Structures are given as structure tokens and as C-alpha cells.
Amino acid sequence: EVQLVESGGGLVQPGRSLRLSCAASGFSFDEYAMHWVRQAPGKGLEWVSGIGWNSVSIGYADSAKGRFTISRDNAKSSLYLQLSSLRAEDTALYYCAKVVGTYCSGSSCRLFEHWGQGTLVTVSS
């Protein structure tokens, strides 16, 4: 059974940093692209960042560029998101998501099949 468990969220002051983690199990992590998607309280879904199975392909939303860094450790079956220069508008539930197919290419790398339950980041002074 595919399991994605996010951690690392919490209350943080504006301008500070936080590192989110996603522990994966139940599948061959090193064969799948992964993504982070967030949801502000009571709002819709917003894609944040994605990374290819071998870390070669990486993308960010405009809201994340220059402040967030996605990475992965295939040996540990873990996905990470380093959040820096945090703002109040970054307050959200952050989900990690696994794509549909192995060694994906093109649009199949951008389709989310499995999601974790999320970790809540609250940016407030």
C-alpha cells in the first residue's frame, strides 16, 4: 500500500525557514516523480513544486521560486521542501503527491495519483 507521510510543519515567524519532509513507502520511490501541493485554509489547491525521479527535472510555481527548494533522497525514500523567507500567505496545508507512472515523461509527470495527509505550516508573528 502506498503511504506518504508529511512532517515538519508548525508555527513559524515571517522571514524564517522551515524544512518539510515526506516519507514514502509501499512503492519504488526512486522510480517516481514527486510534487508538493498546498492548500491555504478554506481555499483551493495550489501546485508548489515538482521533482523528477532522478532529480534532473525540477519546477516551481512563481510563488515559490527563489524561496523554496525541493529535493529528494532516493536512498531514504524521502522528499523534502525547504521553505525560506516565509510569508503569511504561505500559511497552508502542504501535501506531497506521487505521480501515476514510473520513469514518467511529459504530462504523466504532472498527474497526481497518491497524496499524503499533509503537514500544516502557519506563518505568523
Add this chain to the structure above:
Amino acid sequence: IQMTQSPSSLSASVGDRVTITCRASPGISGYLNWYQQKPGKAPKLLIYAASSLHGGVPSRFSGSGSGTDFTLTISSLQPEDSATYYCQQSYSTPLTFGGGTKVAIK
């Protein structure tokens, strides 16, 4: 790519046919996916590539469209279909979602 869903909410009776619309600007060929999210839960993939049903999804769900206009149809609404539905384009990054359609049961 801007994704616009309508309506933002609707209320229908059990057994009704429900249609949700998603418009993409600019066009995205058939690279459109639909997700269902229930309160306090993570989203679930329903339909990918505009009209392909994901495994395990009931056949009352269907999708259609291409280019700029897409629809998600629930042929016979069930109580467990009460949820918020999101479209998402997988044509290009940055990936974008529609604003969501909240479906309630009368």
C-alpha cells in the same frame, strides 16, 4: 495557464445528473484531470486525460472535452459524492488548478 471552474457551488438531489465545467486559457489539448476532495481529506484522482476514468472510480463519473472547454459529469448523484471537485491542467508547468466546485446534496 488559467483554469476557471463553474459553478463554484451547486446543490442537487440524489439521482440527479450533475455537470461541472472547467475552462482553460490558453488551450491545453486533452491534458485535463479531475480530483475529488472531501472535508479534512486529501484529494483523490477521478479522471485523467480529460476522459479516462482512474482505477476504482465509479462509472457514474465521466469527463469530456478538449482544448479550452471540459466537463465533469456525475450521471446519478450519490450521497457519498458530496465533495469539492477540482480540475487541473497537466499541459505545462506551472501546473494550475481550477478554483473548485463544491457539490452538496439537497
